[in-house]
Amino acid sequence: MPSFDVVSETDMQEMTNAVNQVIKEITTRYDFKGSKASIELGEKGITVVGDDINKLNTVTELLRAKLVRRNLDPKCLEYGDPQDASGGCKRQEITIKQGMSTELSKKIVKKIKDEKMKVQAAIQGDQLRVTGKKRDDLQAVMALIKGMESDRPLSFTNFRD
Incomplete structure (x- = not known):
């Protein structure tokens, strides 16, 4: 996945x-x-x-x-x-600032759930893993997260297909 x-x-x-x-x-x-x-x-x-x-x-x-x-x-x-x-x-x-705070992670998860996207987001320490069935869904989540206001810069790593 x-x-x-x-x-x-x-x-x-x-x-x-x-x-x-x-x-x-x-x-x-x-x-x-x-x-x-x-x-x-x-x-x-x-x-x-x-x-x-x-x-x-x-x-x-x-x-x-x-x-x-x-x-x-x-x-x-x-x-x-x-x-x-x-x-x-x-x-x-x-x-x-290094690492994601739990408040920011929860805010991102809540935003993803509010948009009713077909992906799962799991908080893993100071990072957030997003999994989904389609690559397009993940790219839509990336665009959603980039559009969000955050107190620290966010980047996407470890993209697996």
Whole structure:
């Protein structure tokens, strides 16, 4: 029976490349000369430091632009509140969303059932498996899921015929 998986994964190699490009741009831009602005990629997320809130926002905008240029969806980032750091600087934590939440999975399953499509959707950990008898039904489900609003980027993997 044909099936596919709906997942939400972020390519960490591309994320590393985007952060490195932002670091390179910070070091070469004139408006960042002598400032303490920096960005650092950790295991769970990204830490952005700026002299003030404007520099912090500029660095996050640079990051968003680099992500779009590298075909990463900026919805994969969740921005924390800016906090005071040492030396009069501002710090902001940005978490990288990985995996599908159970709420989003349930929302997708409910949407598929409401449309009365002839497929079955099963939640398997942090992914959603959709199976059906016809390939056309699965492609209709893919189009339905692409049209949905979600808080993170969704992709389709493991398509079996």
